[in-house]
Amino acid sequence: MITFDKIVNKLLKKWWKIIFLNDIFEIVDPEKKPEYATIVNKTIYRLKSENIIKTIRNGVYIIPNKEDEKLNEIDLIEKYYFAFVKKYIVENIWSEYFISGKKSLEIHLKNYSIPEKLVIINRKINKKVFIWKYQIIFKTITAWKVNLFQKLSCLTKSVEIQWVNFKISNLELALVETSIISDNLEWIDIELISKAIKKYAKFFEIEHFYVIWELKYIMAFNRLKEISKNLDEKLYQVFLDIIKKNWWLFIGEWLRKII
Numbered sequence: 001m002i003t004f005d006k007i008v009n010k011l012l013k014k015w016w017k018i019i020f021l022n023d024i025f026e027i028v029d030p031e032k033k034p035e036y037a038t039i040v041n042k043t044i045y046r047l048k049s050e051n052i053i054k055t056i057r058n059g060v061y062i063i064p065n066k067e068d069e070k071l072n073e074i075d076l077i078e079k080y081y082f083a084f085v086k087k088y089i090v091e092n093i094w095s096e097y098f099i100s101g102k103k104s105l106e107i108h109l110k111n112y113s114i115p116e117k118l119v120i121i122n123r124k125i126n127k128k129v130f131i132w133k134y135q136i137i138f139k140t141i142t143a144w145k146v147n148l149f150q151k152l153s154c155l156t157k158s159v160e161i162q163w164v165n166f167k168i169s170n171l172e173l174a175l176v177e178t179s180i181i182s183d184n185l186e187w188i189d190i191e192l193i194s195k196a197i198k199k200y201a202k203f204f205e206i207e208h209f210y211v212i213w214e215l216k217y218i219m220a221f222n223r224l225k226e227i228s229k230n231l232d233e234k235l236y237q238v239f240l241d242i243i244k245k246n247w248w249l250f251i252g253e254w255l256r257k258i259i
Contacts, residue, residue: 002028007043008052011063017080018087021059056084057131077132081114084131086164089120092129092138096149097122098156098167100139101182102189105174105196112161121169123149143216151215155208171200172208179220179227193227201232213242 010027011019021044028043029036044061047053053061056073068076077084089097099107100119106112117135129136141148155173159166169177178193213221225239 004043004046008047011047011052014063016083016087017063018083019053019061019063020087020091021061022091024061074132077134078114081131081134082112082161082164082166085118085136086166088129088131088136092125092127093120093122096124096153097138098153098169100169101174101177101180102192104169105171105178105192107159107161107168108171108174109192109196109199121149121152123147141216148215155212170205170208171196172204173212175204176209176212176217176220176224179223180217188223190227193224194231197228197231197235201235204235206238209238209242213246218246 007024007027011024014023024044024047025032025040028040044053047061048055051069052063054064054068054073054076056062056076062068062076062080064071064076068079071079097120098104100121103115103118106115114134116133117137119137119139121141122138123140125138126140127138129138141152152169152173153167155170156167157170159168168174175193175196178196179188181188209221221239221242225236225243228236228239
């Protein structure tokens with residue numbers, strides 16, 4: 001059995017400050033034998049009593065520095081929010097993902113505030129994880145029973161937030177995603193969309209919009225057409241052209257919503 005000092009050394013060598021119960025099991029008992037469960041629990045108790053780890057929620061811990069020792073669980077969650085997000089991403093889907101929707105567009109606009117809901121598009125799973133009041137929503141996207149992840153993943157970019165690397169929707173996809181109403185309780189953030197259009201109108205890669213409309217986002221282009229009408233004539237004409245070329249799709253989508 002590994003000694004307590006070696007357990008501590010291995011934990012402190014981890015790049016992540018966020019530790020899950022599985023991480024401790026893998027150090028103490030990689031095979032996760034039932035007879036070692038008590039030893040693992042006693043190890044966790046000692047790690048906490050010696051302030052080597054601090055509990056955030058059941059089975060989730062943080063390796064605190066001196067400053068962290070003065071913070072409560074909520075402050076720690078908010079301080080290390082993006083590290084928590086990356087940890088959950090790695091644990092659930094590893095590298096096949098991207099941050100989607102409104103938060104993605106906010107990141108393009110250099111807004112790194114914590115969202116109440118963070119949507120993570122991925123290939124395989126649909127589930128929700130709560131970190132205090134904050135939701136991480138793992139979501140797949142299909143159209144005509146076809147998983148769209150592979151096509152959408154070509155419309156992403158990498159960014160660094162608080163020294164953590166993430167993949168997010170590219171600017172064009174983020175704009176379109178933000179124009180979608182995904183459930184009846186949500187609303188379109190016209191102010192955010194307008195801000196993005198005003199700031200980046202000259203920098204949008206127009207060909208990406210023509211790729212995106214083929215996938216799923218039909219009604220979003222109609223909303224973008226209306227929003228851009230008085231903001232940028234060139235972009236308005238792009239969205240209008242997409243609608244004119246594919247008018248039957250917009251009618252079909254409209255009929256599905258009223259039937």
